[in-house]
Amino acid sequence: MAKGDSEKHKAATKLVSGGRREELTGGSVVNPPVWRASTHLYPDVAALEAGKKADDERSFFYGRRGSPTQWSLEEALTALEPGAHGTMLYPSGAAAINCALLSVLRPGDVLLMTDNAYDPSRSFADGFLKNLGIETRYFDPLIGAGISELFCEKTRAILLESPGSLTFEIADIPAICSAAKAHRGRREIVTLLDNTWATPLFFTAIEKGVDMTILAATKYVVGHSDVMIGSVTTHKRWWKKLRNSARQLGQVVSPDDAYLAARGLRTMSVRLRAQEAVALEIAHWLAEHDEVGMVLHPALPDCPGHEIWKRDFAGSSGLFAFTIRGSKAKAAAFVDALELFGIGYSWGGYESLALPVHPERDRTANPWTNPDAVIRLNIGLEDVDDLKADLASGFAAARELP
Numbered sequence: 001m002a003k004g005d006s007e008k009h010k011a012a013t014k015l016v017s018g019g020r021r022e023e024l025t026g027g028s029v030v031n032p033p034v035w036r037a038s039t040h041l042y043p044d045v046a047a048l049e050a051g052k053k054a055d056d057e058r059s060f061f062y063g064r065r066g067s068p069t070q071w072s073l074e075e076a077l078t079a080l081e082p083g084a085h086g087t088m089l090y091p092s093g094a095a096a097i098n099c100a101l102l103s104v105l106r107p108g109d110v111l112l113m114t115d116n117a118y119d120p121s122r123s124f125a126d127g128f129l130k131n132l133g134i135e136t137r138y139f140d141p142l143i144g145a146g147i148s149e150l151f152c153e154k155t156r157a158i159l160l161e162s163p164g165s166l167t168f169e170i171a172d173i174p175a176i177c178s179a180a181k182a183h184r185g186r187r188e189i190v191t192l193l194d195n196t197w198a199t200p201l202f203f204t205a206i207e208k209g210v211d212m213t214i215l216a217a218t219k220y221v222v223g224h225s226d227v228m229i230g231s232v233t234t235h236k237r238w239w240k241k242l243r244n245s246a247r248q249l250g251q252v253v254s255p256d257d258a259y260l261a262a263r264g265l266r267t268m269s270v271r272l273r274a275q276e277a278v279a280l281e282i283a284h285w286l287a288e289h290d291e292v293g294m295v296l297h298p299a300l301p302d303c304p305g306h307e308i309w310k311r312d313f314a315g316s317s318g319l320f321a322f323t324i325r326g327s328k329a330k331a332a333a334f335v336d337a338l339e340l341f342g343i344g345y346s347w348g349g350y351e352s353l354a355l356p357v358h359p360e361r362d363r364t365a366n367p368w369t370n371p372d373a374v375i376r377l378n379i380g381l382e383d384v385d386d387l388k389a390d391l392a393s394g395f396a397a398a399r400e401l402p
């Protein structure tokens, strides 16, 4: 374990000191530098053979197994999840989700997936997994302990996302994980959570019963909208399966990207707290607008699962949505009128973004029937009054339409 990963410290402290590996820092460098290599030279054949046999996760063997720069980030991420044993890195959040699923699923299995899951996770299940003979069944994000009624002999895994990144329902993760653990089937049921919205700062997933917790680190960990990277953190029971399948699938992240993600991680708590505060102020301000139907923000009472958010989460991040009354065309007019909010995918960076989103296109278990247009906001680090003035110009433009 790297220096600074002490269990006794609070999360913000772990962000600062986690993953400070001796061979990278020599005890004298604060920020672990980039360690680039594919090939490692051994002093002799005996050492080469010993290296292979030891299969030590933490001694340099070959570049595809990572280098101290990647391990430093892995250790820093693991330290944030009480009860976790290890973390694997992947070249994107999507790769992290898909490889985690492939590490537990076999042909003939049934995967249960929350109906508000990230759209590429659905495509992977409906395309790639289906072709492997794995069936996916979608369920209501608010199902809670009722999920046990969906279990069958073939159920192998549950993919959760809470809140959903378009509609923001909060799932009862502890109840779903308890139901999975209580199930006495042929094989146990593995729970996987896409925890990108909350990060381990606001939701400590392993401690709450999740087996594998996944981050699109592209978002809040990196925080600067310039790197693609994903992670999966798990406890001891699933660690070897996760690690071996990542290796078999040839997953590796460049040390430069790992370095940038580790650098972003250092300031994640201040960024998240600042983005949380501005997002809350804007969400409450939006809720007062006549044009606004619903504000879909887990910390606001309108949001389905709000009570569970209060019970389980330590905070709310900077991503939420709201509905705008009237024709769907209003959403495009609103977003086009904004100057500070960029129009772009992804989120979690320091810049604000706005997008019309279409939850009705991706739901099958419980259709999204709200007829109003939905706009999703990523709140960045700009001044709150400037952001409100920008949104006011969006409302002015939308008012021009019926």
Ligand SMILES: *Cc1c(COP(=O)(O)O)cnc(C)c1O
Pocket: 092, 093, 094, 095, 118, 161, 165, 194, 196, 197, 216, 217, 218, 219, 228, 229, 230, 346
């Ligand atoms: C962006 C995102 C992902 C995928 O991450 P990438 O790094 O873009 O592949 C997964 N889940 C959620 C909730 C996301 O927002």
